[in-house]
Amino acid sequence: MTKSLHLPDLRNLSEALATDLHELAKSHIAIGFILTLRxxxxxxxxxxxxxQHNWKKKTKIKRNIKMLSSPFHRFQKELHEYRQKFPIS
Structure with a gap:
């Protein structure tokens, strides 16, 4: 078989996440803030x-995840662009 797998470039996602983490580290001086957030x-x-079968609880948890991940705005923007380029089949 000679067909190769296409691996999408994750560099932009990685750089966006690194930038967001760097900004978080500068703005939150509390020791362990990033680990606690993770x-x-x-x-x-x-x-x-x-x-999976409790839609009310699922909606609440998704809202919590969105709130907790809000500091990662660069990463979320890049992820949106990545998903547009490489949609899940």
Whole structure:
């Protein structure tokens, strides 16, 4: 088989996330803020997996994830552009 897989370039996503993390580190001097934020987002994602049949709880958790991830505006913009270029089949 000679057909190669197409791997999308993730450089822009990585750079946007790095820039957002750098800005967060400068604006939130509390030790461990970024780690705490990551743990909170992870917890919400785990809960989202557990409540697939409860649409009320699912909506609330999605709202929480959106609020917790709001500092990552550059990353979200790049992710939107990435999804437009490489839609999920």
């Amino acid at each position: 743990e909170k987002i992870d917890k919400q994602i785990d809960q989202l997996d557990d409540c």
